[in-house]
Amino acid sequence: MNINMLMQQAQRMQKDMENNVKKTKEELAKTEVHAEAGGGLVKVTMTGRFVVKRIQLDPELLKDDPEMIEDLIAAAINDAVRQAETIADEKLNSTTGQMGLPPGLSGLFGA
Numbered sequence: 001m002n003i004n005m006l007m008q009q010a011q012r013m014q015k016d017m018e019n020n021v022k023k024t025k026e027e028l029a030k031t032e033v034h035a036e037a038g039g040g041l042v043k044v045t046m047t048g049r050f051v052v053k054r055i056q057l058d059p060e061l062l063k064d065d066p067e068m069i070e071d072l073i074a075a076a077i078n079d080a081v082r083q084a085e086t087i088a089d090e091k092l093n094s095t096t097g098q099m100g101l102p103p104g105l106s107g108l109f110g111a
Contacts, residue, residue: 017096024095025049028088035079042072046080048087 028048036043043056055076061069 020095021092024091028084028091031084031087033080033083033087035076035083037075037079038072042069042076044073044076044080046077046084048084048091050081050084052077052080 029051031048032053033046033048034043035046038058038061041058041061043054044052045054046052055073057069057073061072
């Protein structure tokens with residue numbers, strides 16, 4: 001096998017990887033996670049690309065202390081971020097794992 005063939009194969013693999021990662025990121029943008037805090041008083045909907053789509057507050061919550069409301073909103077958003085990170089990691093690891101990259105290199109393609 002000559003060096004030119006190896007270079008062409010490497011370029012094809014790189015292009016395939018880029019396309020697969022792009023497709024995965026597009027899927028993540030469409031994936032939604034739902035999180036809540038305060039027993040459902042605050043609900044957050046976020047995409048797998050960490051875009052908050054919606055925050056719902058139970059009307060009963062608005063009668064409470066503003067600091068508590070802020071804490072519950074932060075808790076719900078943080079829970080949604082953790083869920084989105086888990087999904088993103090799983091999907092990207094699956095995508096890059098299919099390409100046969102050595103361990104640790106899949107992180108180069110980030111979420």
